[in-house]
Amino acid sequence: MFPLKDNIPTDRLPVVTLTLIALNVLVYLLLQRPGSILGDPDQQFIVDWGAIPYEFSHPGDQCGILGSQLVCDGPSVEVTGPPTVLTAFSSMFLHGGLLHLAGNMLFLWIFGNNVEDAMGRARFVAFYLLGGLAALGLQIAVGPDEIVPTVGASGAVAGVLGGYILLYPRARVVTLIFIVFFFTIIELPATLILGFWFFQQIAFGALDLTNPTGGGGGVAYFAHIGGFLFGLVAIRLFATRVKDLPFGGAKYPVY
Template sequence: MFPIRDHNPSGRTPYVTYILMAANIGIFLSYVGIMQDARLINAFWLDWALIPARLDAGQGSYTLVSSMFLHGGWMHLAGNMLFLYIFGDNIEDEMGHLGYLLFYGAAGVAAGWMQYLSAPGSTVPMVGASGAIAGVMGGYLLLFPKAKVDILIIFIVFFRIFPIPAWIMLAVWFALQFVGGFGADPSAGGVAYWAHAGGFAAGLVLAVPVWMRRGGPAFWTRTDGHPPHPEARYRVARSSIPKVGRRRPGKGRGPWT
């Protein structure tokens, strides 16, 4: 279940979302050339990635922020930027540019602390913007639970795009992170499930004041759980390839073989 777009264009240009995306991409490009050199990349992670054991020793508190702009590979970066692009603009529109930036940073720091608490002595470096982006998704769930999100479902050779309410996609995603957190060993590396779950929960809580200022349940009633903008509608373009009719045997120049 892979989200590819929502139906909710923002009412203003999401400058902060674009700046965050540019920063993540630019920083990744600045060190991607050393990723094949184990000595150099490990030294880089040691300086800038979030390593729970360092926090446990009272060191490297700045990595709670710096780790949010690092990624372990092209697909890691691409997936995070897609999620940020889909969900970030509406949250920025609702919170304002500065408020959204503070919200994003706070959710990312909360995600880092949650990962630290799950394995304080771990020496495995944590990198990625997904904790902060999970916070954006948590805020989106609270503010726009019925917004339409197009998801791509892939099952072996079958794939299809379905529009579903945001709350279904986000609730399933959060449940997977929560369950995954109990089934994984944070000290062994892999997906930082607890960072995702912690960031999501933090974003949900941090969005409550905005939701209350908009009227709380009355905001949902007024907007029907959608962003307060006209909904975008998508349709698959018709193919420009001409259709060829089948000839019957005995007519025209002969049967088709």
């Protein structure tokens, strides 16, 4: 399922949402991947500016690349990154690949513009960043000794999704659905799409915990869960102008 657009118009230009998208894209193209779009991002840059749970749970210790390995607090590790606390914010603007970036920005655009419209620009900035911090906090709590950098806007975007599902429970989303070699476009309830996504993160996160060899494929599922829960809990504190729009009944496939 790939959401394409929702049916809630915005009253104001979503300046913050557009700015966040632009910043994420520019960081990826100019800093992570200078001079190239294809291929792997700069691993040294990700290690330096990504959020490494081990560094947060072991204050004073820092991680770096030694040879081809990522090690923490080793005698020969050259530390070139910023202070650990800064990486909690910088990691929200890094991505592991082009598809990772595109997926996060798609969700941020579809759902972020309405959440921004409901709370205003300054509040939305605070809500977005706090959602990212909450996401990282749960990821660290679950895996405090992990030395793999946590990167991506996913946690902060998950906070937006959690807020959206409470603000607009009757919203509908035009969604692209693939069925084997065929596809269709249909309007689905936002609660179905976002609810399915959230419980999928819980299921994958639980599977990751029970798999001793790690089955998450590098995905920080608990960051997604932490961000979404923050959005559910905090949205009423930030939203100041929620619309009560009359939505129609069930929709049928449009393609």
